[in-house]
Amino acid sequence: xxxxxxxxxxxxxxxxxxxxxxxxxxxxxxxxxxxxxxxxxxxxxxxxxxxxxxxxxxxxxxxxxxxxxxxxxxxxxxxxxxxxxxxxxxxxxxxxxxxxxxxxxxxx
Amino acid sequence: xxxxxxxxxxxxxxxxxxxxxxxxxxxxxxxxxxxxxxxxxxxxxxxxxxxxxxxxxxxxxxxxxxxxxxxxxxxxxxxxxxxxxxxxxxxxxxxxxxxxxxxxxxxxxxxxx
Numbered sequence: 001x002x003x004x005x006x007x008x009x010x011x012x013x014x015x016x017x018x019x020x021x022x023x024x025x026x027x028x029x030x031x032x033x034x035x036x037x038x039x040x041x042x043x044x045x046x047x048x049x050x051x052x053x054x055x056x057x058x059x060x061x062x063x064x065x066x067x068x069x070x071x072x073x074x075x076x077x078x079x080x081x082x083x084x085x086x087x088x089x090x091x092x093x094x095x096x097x098x099x100x101x102x103x104x105x106x107x108x
Numbered sequence: 109x110x111x112x113x114x115x116x117x118x119x120x121x122x123x124x125x126x127x128x129x130x131x132x133x134x135x136x137x138x139x140x141x142x143x144x145x146x147x148x149x150x151x152x153x154x155x156x157x158x159x160x161x162x163x164x165x166x167x168x169x170x171x172x173x174x175x176x177x178x179x180x181x182x183x184x185x186x187x188x189x190x191x192x193x194x195x196x197x198x199x200x201x202x203x204x205x206x207x208x209x210x211x212x213x214x215x216x217x218x219x220x221x
Contacts, residue, residue, distance in 0.1 A: 048209030095153040
């Protein structure tokens with residue numbers, strides 16, 4: 001299956017700071033999604049973004065499919081942004097492959 | 109916004125017992141999935157289901173697992189004889205086409221003791 005690598009694995013930010021999370025994948029994809037897993041374990045869909053750029057409030061994402069990477073930008077971070085951010089991709093087989101995630105802690 | 113609903117949110121069961129995890133996918137969706145996440149690890153694919161049959165399954169989805177869509181709304185995952193290593197968060201997901209994103213439920217945290 002497609003390999004998904006996320007970086008950094010861990011990130012600590014002060015409230016108000018900006019950050020960029022990266023997802024590299026090993027093959028062409030039909031689907032790429034970013035999820036936020038909150039402290040209760042829920043997977044919250046942030047973006048469906050197999051290519052291009054999208055924005056939703058303080059979050060935005062860009063996928064460059066030809067170069068096999070995606071970036072998630074978090075601006076003006078808040079403590080509620082804490083949690084694990086997962087990138088997941090789907091190639092020719094119809095199942096999502098998840099990366100290991102980036103664990104984000106935003107401190108007051 | 110439409111949601112995928114999973115019940116129960118937590119379940120504790122004794123090793124060797126059967127458990128059924130329940131999911132109500134979004135009503136107009138056609139593709140259904142189960143994923144699991146062992147504590148501290150990444151989310152792993154178990155099985156996909158379309159048109160009342162399994163379309164794809166992973167190596168994890170062995171003979172002790174089964175899925176069913178018993179009526180027009182529910183989608184269930186049965187684990188026949190639970191083992192300690194089945195302890196995990198189990199997520200149900202659905203989508204309406206193969207060219208759109210997945211919507212995940214809130215998960216069922218299964219603890220086998």
